Amino acid sequence: MKKQLNIGIIGLGVVGSSVAKILKENQDLIAARAGCQIVIKKGVVKNLSKSREIFDFPITNEAESILEDPEIDIIVELAGGIQEPFKIAKKALYHSKAFITANKAMLAYHRYDLQKIAGDLPIGFEASVAGGIPIIKALRDGLGANHILSICGIINGTCNYILTQMKEQNISFEEALKEAQKLGYAESDPSFDIGGFDAAHKLLILASIAYGIDAKPEDILIEGITQITQEDIDFAKEFGYNLKLLGIAKKDKESIELRIHPTLLPQNAMIGKVDGVMNAISVVGDNVGETLFYGAGAGGNATASAVISDIIEIARTKSSPMLGFKTSIEKNLTLKPIAEIQSAYYLRIIVLDKPGVLAQITTILGQQEISIDTFLQRKAKNKNHSTLLLSTHTCLESKIQIAIEKINNLEITQEKPVMIRIEKD
Amino acid sequence: MKKQLNIGIIGLGVVGSSVAKILKENQDLIAARAGCQIVIKKGVVKNLSKSREIFDFPITNEAESILEDPEIDIIVELAGGIQEPFKIAKKALYHSKAFITANKAMLAYHRYDLQKIAGDLPIGFEASVAGGIPIIKALRDGLGANHILSICGIINGTCNYILTQMKEQNISFEEALKEAQKLGYAESDPSFDIGGFDAAHKLLILASIAYGIDAKPEDILIEGITQITQEDIDFAKEFGYNLKLLGIAKKDKESIELRIHPTLLPQNAMIGKVDGVMNAISVVGDNVGETLFYGAGAGGNATASAVISDIIEIARTKSSPMLGFKTSIEKNLTLKPIAEIQSAYYLRIIVLDKPGVLAQITTILGQQEISIDTFLQRKAKNKNHSTLLLSTHTCLESKIQIAIEKINNLEITQEKPVMIRIEKD
Numbered sequence: 001m002k003k004q005l006n007i008g009i010i011g012l013g014v015v016g017s018s019v020a021k022i023l024k025e026n027q028d029l030i031a032a033r034a035g036c037q038i039v040i041k042k043g044v045v046k047n048l049s050k051s052r053e054i055f056d057f058p059i060t061n062e063a064e065s066i067l068e069d070p071e072i073d074i075i076v077e078l079a080g081g082i083q084e085p086f087k088i089a090k091k092a093l094y095h096s097k098a099f100i101t102a103n104k105a106m107l108a109y110h111r112y113d114l115q116k117i118a119g120d121l122p123i124g125f126e127a128s129v130a131g132g133i134p135i136i137k138a139l140r141d142g143l144g145a146n147h148i149l150s151i152c153g154i155i156n157g158t159c160n161y162i163l164t165q166m167k168e169q170n171i172s173f174e175e176a177l178k179e180a181q182k183l184g185y186a187e188s189d190p191s192f193d194i195g196g197f198d199a200a201h202k203l204l205i206l207a208s209i210a211y212g213i214d215a216k217p218e219d220i221l222i223e224g225i226t227q228i229t230q231e232d233i234d235f236a237k238e239f240g241y242n243l244k245l246l247g248i249a250k251k252d253k254e255s256i257e258l259r260i261h262p263t264l265l266p267q268n269a270m271i272g273k274v275d276g277v278m279n280a281i282s283v284v285g286d287n288v289g290e291t292l293f294y295g296a297g298a299g300g301n302a303t304a305s306a307v308i309s310d311i312i313e314i315a316r317t318k319s320s321p322m323l324g325f326k327t328s329i330e331k332n333l334t335l336k337p338i339a340e341i342q343s344a345y346y347l348r349i350i351v352l353d354k355p356g357v358l359a360q361i362t363t364i365l366g367q368q369e370i371s372i373d374t375f376l377q378r379k380a381k382n383k384n385h386s387t388l389l390l391s392t393h394t395c396l397e398s399k400i401q402i403a404i405e406k407i408n409n410l411e412i413t414q415e416k417p418v419m420i421r422i423e424k425d
Numbered sequence: 426m427k428k429q430l431n432i433g434i435i436g437l438g439v440v441g442s443s444v445a446k447i448l449k450e451n452q453d454l455i456a457a458r459a460g461c462q463i464v465i466k467k468g469v470v471k472n473l474s475k476s477r478e479i480f481d482f483p484i485t486n487e488a489e490s491i492l493e494d495p496e497i498d499i500i501v502e503l504a505g506g507i508q509e510p511f512k513i514a515k516k517a518l519y520h521s522k523a524f525i526t527a528n529k530a531m532l533a534y535h536r537y538d539l540q541k542i543a544g545d546l547p548i549g550f551e552a553s554v555a556g557g558i559p560i561i562k563a564l565r566d567g568l569g570a571n572h573i574l575s576i577c578g579i580i581n582g583t584c585n586y587i588l589t590q591m592k593e594q595n596i597s598f599e600e601a602l603k604e605a606q607k608l609g610y611a612e613s614d615p616s617f618d619i620g621g622f623d624a625a626h627k628l629l630i631l632a633s634i635a636y637g638i639d640a641k642p643e644d645i646l647i648e649g650i651t652q653i654t655q656e657d658i659d660f661a662k663e664f665g666y667n668l669k670l671l672g673i674a675k676k677d678k679e680s681i682e683l684r685i686h687p688t689l690l691p692q693n694a695m696i697g698k699v700d701g702v703m704n705a706i707s708v709v710g711d712n713v714g715e716t717l718f719y720g721a722g723a724g725g726n727a728t729a730s731a732v733i734s735d736i737i738e739i740a741r742t743k744s745s746p747m748l749g750f751k752t753s754i755e756k757n758l759t760l761k762p763i764a765e766i767q768s769a770y771y772l773r774i775i776v777l778d779k780p781g782v783l784a785q786i787t788t789i790l791g792q793q794e795i796s797i798d799t800f801l802q803r804k805a806k807n808k809n810h811s812t813l814l815l816s817t818h819t820c821l822e823s824k825i826q827i828a829i830e831k832i833n834n835l836e837i838t839q840e841k842p843v844m845i846r847i848e849k850d
């Protein structure tokens with residue numbers, strides 16, 4: 001066992017500073033858990049002239065100087081981007097260093113490249129999904145005896161905060177977004193979060209560990225929460241649902257569904273009870289049944305907690321394979337085409353308020369073999385319009401898409417219908 | 426890396442049979458995750474003549490035959506008891522074998538003995554706390570960067586089922602217990618579960634990993650749920666609480682509180698939302714904030730899932746120290762005396778319905794510097810009696826105990842007052 005492990009850290013923003021702070025403040029505790037001292041030997045930043053807090057290690061703007069330093073054992077990359085950190089990772093591994101990253105975007109595209117290059121060198125990325133929740137280790141180690149039947153994750157705190165505020169304060173999406181921005185829960189350009197893309201990166205990482213499946217963000221279904229209105233929230237309340245943006249990975253025989261979308265969940269579903277900015281991931285294994293992992297999905301200290309857990313793991317010379325499998329397994333698994341997904345659906349349709357309207361819509365649904373579960377009709381804001389809110393029994397995604405298209409093409413339809421998927425079990 | 430890891434399994438009851446079944450059914454998956462084949466070489470049972478399912482490995486009633494077999498790498502102990510399995514563990518370690526157990530009672534007494542004897546030999550006990558929830562690994566590995574501020578666990582499914590039924594079905598403790606027994610959630614002699622002793626064993630194990638603190642069941646506060654009535658449940662509903670049996674470990678400077686008791690939790694506390702037989706553990710770290718781990722706390726398959734996660738960990742030659750610390754840390758931590766615990770309290774007092782009664786009780790509380798937060802008075806079943814339900818602000822455990830004693834000694838008091846602690850944050 002080494003007496004000391006030397007770290008080179010690239011990026012000293014919110015997370016990088018927290019890593020440095022915690023390694024100092026909790027130094028003795030971490031050394032006792034790791035079995036050796038953890039020392040940051042050097043930090044790398046883009047812009048040396050930018051004023052920042054004072055660290056007790058030297059700072060440079062040349063990544064090469066740590067990548068080529070033989071005394072550095074672990075490179076911790078917390079700078080962001082895709083191609084640049086991928087290059088850094090490759091160089092770190094080339095120089096036989098362990099590599100730790102919180103970079104979900106890079107992993108969404110290059111996780112299998114990295115695993116291949118790494119060989120037996122450890123790669124840590126606990127911080128890339130759901131901040132401080134140790135979900136990577138749980139999936140890879142704690143639930144290793146299980147075929148994973150499904151993963152349902154609230155893995156974007158911004159969206160969960162907005163949806164929670166819409167429910168609890170009866171405010172609009174726009175108002176809730178503004179509040180989230182004011183509190184620092186949403187970026188000034190929030191599209192990456194509210195569009196579901198951030199959640200998609202995280203889901204792809206989880207799906208690799210659960211299923212060993214390689215997919216890119218552009219291969220999967222991604223829908224954000226921008227279309228959600230107070231009417232949808234009201235419908236959810238009335239019929240006993242909670243509305244959440246979920247990342248869903250599901251095994252159906254040899255086929256894996258991967259999708260990000262707003263989802264109506266029965267009120268007794270544990271994950272539906274997770275409110276505010278908190279994250280949670282429900283994992284169902286064939287033996288363990290349902291487990292759920294809850295915590296802060298973002299923030300400097302929570303994310304740094306995950307980064308340091310990887311450092312401790314490497315110090316303990318643990319040798320879990322990066323994506324959970326020592327040898328490849330379940331090779332036959334394929335990504336399920338979006339059209340073949342089955343779900344129950346909620347539809348919000350705004351129509352002209354005149355006789356025969358309902359018949360036209362139910363005829364279309366009937367032609368696609370879609371049967372209605374619940375139905376509500378309300379006066380719309382415009383006096384001449386009605387809002388139809390309905391939920392369906394389970395049917396094929398391809399059929400609901402055809403039905404929506406056809407309903408949208410009806411002369412009586414006033415806006416593109418909004419669809420939200422319902423998870424029943 | 427070995428091509429094959431040989432297991433000797435002691436005890437083939439519910440959990441042992443599940444381990445054998447899963448290792449067979451999920452053989453390829455587990456081999457891929459572990460990096461080698463896992464093979465049960467021999468099983469040990471007490472009574473060879475007892476009819477049982479047929480296994481594809483030989484069965485003996487002589488534990489020695491596997492403890493001394495040089496081809497066996499890991500001993501898995503699932504037989505129960507305290508002294509006998511402790512002897513087996515010592516022999517396994519003496520023969521340089523890894524040791525895995527689900528035996529919380531043995532660990533509650535002998536975990537530090539085992540860690541000392543084990544040296545670098547791995548000891549796995551993920552299955553000893555909360556069944557399939559990977560809480561040991563989470564505390565030991567995933568949250569390793571954190572000082573643990575508190576652990577609050579619903580770690581006894583029997584009690585959680587009973588309390589949930591009392592709340593949802595408005596039935597008495599006795600009725601709920603009978604139902605739990607009918608469904609197999611409670612033993613015919615349920616005292617070990619409903620008395621809080623099972624939860625105490627688990628809490629002691631968690632506290633060791635969080636704090637490195639050695640304590641025995643007889644050192645800590647243990648209260649079960651037998652005194653809970655529908656009145657307490659009603660009070661909880663009325664004032665916005667959920668009532669749960671919690672195992673609580675809390676750090677207060679250099680002092681650790683360890684206690685098991687029924688607890689009133691604010692309705693927005695995530696752990697209070699965990700119903701039925703499910704288990705959950707909320708862990709607050711100084712950096713990660715609150716995390717929560719939820720899942721099945723019992724059952725053959727869920728527990729076996731945890732046992733096998735330990736086997737995989739050993740196969741991967743992971744070297745986490747048994748109780749989480751490579752070297753000892755926080756040596757100064759001591760167990761906080763029960764009298765020094767601070768909490769808010771709920772009291773149920775049945776008194777004679779006559780003038781001056783309330784004055785007598787409030788005087789006693791005032792003398793102990795205990796101030797009342799909420800107060801309810803109801804007619805008791807006996808027409809001449811009143812039930813007083815009240816909650817207090819935070820005060821010292823020693824003072825509430827004195828107050829309860831004094832109230833109990835009043836002539837007007839009809840039954841020993843019932844006290845339930847309230848967790849406010």
